[in-house]
Amino acid sequence: MFGLHFGPVFARSDALVYGFWLTLQLSASAIVLGSLVGLSAAAVRNMGPRPLRWLVQTYVEIIRNTPFLVQLYIIFFGLPSLGFKINAIEAGILAMTINLGAYSTEIFRAGIESVHRSQIEAGQALALTRLQVFRHIVLVPAVARVWPSLVSQFILIMLTSSVCSFISVEELSGASYTIQSETFQSFEVYIVAGLVYLALALVLKMAFAALGMRLFSRRRIKPIALHLPEMQP
Amino acid sequence: MIRNFGPSEILFLIESARWTLLLTFLAAAFGACGGLAVALARVAQTRAIRNFATGYIAVVQGIPVLILLFLSYYGLSRAGFNLPPIVAASISLAIYASGYLGDIWQGAIQSVPVQQWEASASLALTRPQQYRTVILPQAVRIALPPTVGFLVQLVKNTSIVSIVSVVELARAGQLVNNATFQPFPVFITVAAIYFVICFPLSLASRSLEMKFNAYRGG
Amino acid sequence: MPIVVVDNLRKSFGPLEVLKGVSLTVERGQVVALLGRSGSGKSTLLRCLNGLETIDSGRIEIAGHKMDYAPRPLRELRKDVGIVFQSFNLFPHLTAAENVMLAPRLAMKIARPAARQLAEEMLAKVGLADKLDAHPDQLSGGQQQRVAIARSLAMQPKVMLFDEVTSALDPELTGEVLNVMAALAADGMTMLLVTHEMGFARNVATTSVFMHGGLIHESGPPATMFAAPRTPEFQQFIGQSLK
Secondary structure, eight states, X not given: OOOOOOHHHHHTHHHHHHHHHHHXXXXXXXXXXXXXXXXXXXXXXXXXXXXXXHHHHHHHHHHHTSOHHHHHHIIIIIHXXXXXXXXXXXXXXXXXXXXXXXXXXXXXXXHHHHSOHXXXXXXXXXXXXXXXXXXXXXXXXXXXXXXHHHHHHHHHHHHHGGGGGGGTOOSHXXXXXXXXXHHOOHHHHHHHHHHHXXXXXXXXXXXXXXXXXXXXXXXXXXXXXXXXXXXXX | XXXXXXXXXXXXXXXXXXXXXXXXXXXXXXXXXXXXXXXXXXXXXXXXXXXXXXXXXXXXXXXXHHHHHHHHHHHHHHTTOOOOHHHHHHHHHHHHHHHHXXXXXXXXXXXXXXXXXXXXXXXXXXXXXXXXXXXXXXHHHHHHHHHHHHHHHHHHHGGGGGGGTOOSHHHHHHHHHHHHOOHHHHHXXXXXXXXXXXXXXXXXXXXXXXHHHHHHHO | XXXXXXXXXXXXXXXXXXXXXXXXXEOTTOEEEEEOOTTSSHHHHHHHHTTSSOOSEEEEEETTEEOOOSHHHHXXXXXXXXXXXXXXXXXXXXXXXXXXXXXXXXXXOOOHHXXXXXXXXXXXXXXXXXXXXXXXGGSOHHHHHHHHHXXXXXXXXXXXXXXXXXXXXXXXXXXXXXXXXXXXXXXXXEEEEEOOOHHHHHHTOSEEEEEETTEEEXXXXXXXXXXXXXXXXXXXXXXXXXX
């Protein structure tokens, strides 16, 4: 009935390897940049002036309540129509950064709010500025507590990178699409692609867990459970 | 012939949101059945069943929705089922939903304190009776806010199936853009329609969460 | 013919042996107070009697049932053996009456109106006739524990087990629960209770059992046991409890 033929797929493994490499690049860029956006936005949300807090909240709500695909279209098709030149890969990284930024803002915020008031008061009593309190007292325990939620979100943004194939970025899904249109082994291609994503998700999960252990375990901070919808954007 | 982005185009977009809602509904309904089975399997007394459910969740959560879509689309046609795209799309979204709902509900079932199991067991209830009258009613309260939150993700992910020519909201946006070449207003409008669907669900999820926390605190 | 027979019972949690060969018989109508420090195995013994813990070796017979962990015989045993827990464990989503009605309806197949009537009777028996439709979070700890007792009684058990049922209560609320238990004892209910209430053990119990190191160290009628402890461990235990 099925009669799977993986031969033609592996004959194009060069495209798959390149696609995998692009997936990694997209994900890594988005994770680094998106985390920075999220952390800054969470800090603003926590101690910025009121209009800025409101702006951050609006950003978070808009991104979390619209599909990533539409965000990507607005950036890739919309920006050039307004005169900003942008290529598909840049558009993909920008959209992923903005998307992860919004989700991680909420996660970082929960972490920041979980740090007890008395800790902050103790810091202020030592004549530290608000920024110093944030940097030296709040930041590390806040991130440590939400690390597991953050890691889930990182993996989700990696999976979301597949949507960049809609604007013809030749990452893993885009490469798979090209190969299936050339070889007609559509089912086989997507089995291979699915397994690669699955393996990448598991490896990332373990790698980030190990990183978390290394960064935070000696500080004896227990992670907190979040009820945020940490699902695919 | 370039058309202008006017009221009739906006109407077309709004009408196409019906398909988004239908896809969401089908995926949620079938995904809920699958999700309940996965959740119960995850807390089953037989280890093999538990392991299978754990593996299922890991696989569904480790593969992009887009790939799940293609796998069911091409997999079903290879198996000899020539289904209309909307059916294949619903199936893949239901699989996606079952993986996440199963995970959420398993967590909810396990957050019912073990003493509730003991107390109901000591009253000579059978396991199905324990589930039906003691465990699930409490698990539902816990699971409701994240379940509603997940519906938001489901609505948004229906946009992915635009790639197999189901003319739902995202695909309609693409079509209108191809006809008008006004991507910015077109996709902002599309985003706004999604927002109108999703934001109330997000708010509902949050208020349920708050109500539940108040209940637990009191 | 004793109603509870425990013979050479052994139970370990991992490397820790909690019960090291406990033997005990209880006659119908006896009220047995299990005393001892925390970790002496008394709560574990009680939980074994309801099949909430499986045993490693030995024999348990209770209310005419041999201990059998298959679901069906275990349910039959539990219909005749009620247990009340330290933390009440009421079902928070059900009212007091619904908590009491649940098991009669599902396990005894009693119709809803009859079950409701039974619940009213049982709640009246524990002095809560006016709290039928209250949810657990609207009741005080003492009231919740009395609902839990009514919930067990509704099964018309032959033996009742009480696992430190007043330990989670504020001191001023323990009295109302102990009074209900004393009334039950006066009615002739066979009871085994783990307790730190020395007054209750002395005045209501017909037998005291002092557990130490996973074994029954000393047992007998409370009057003689408390007046003249035979072992230094029990002597020390009473001394500390009275402080």
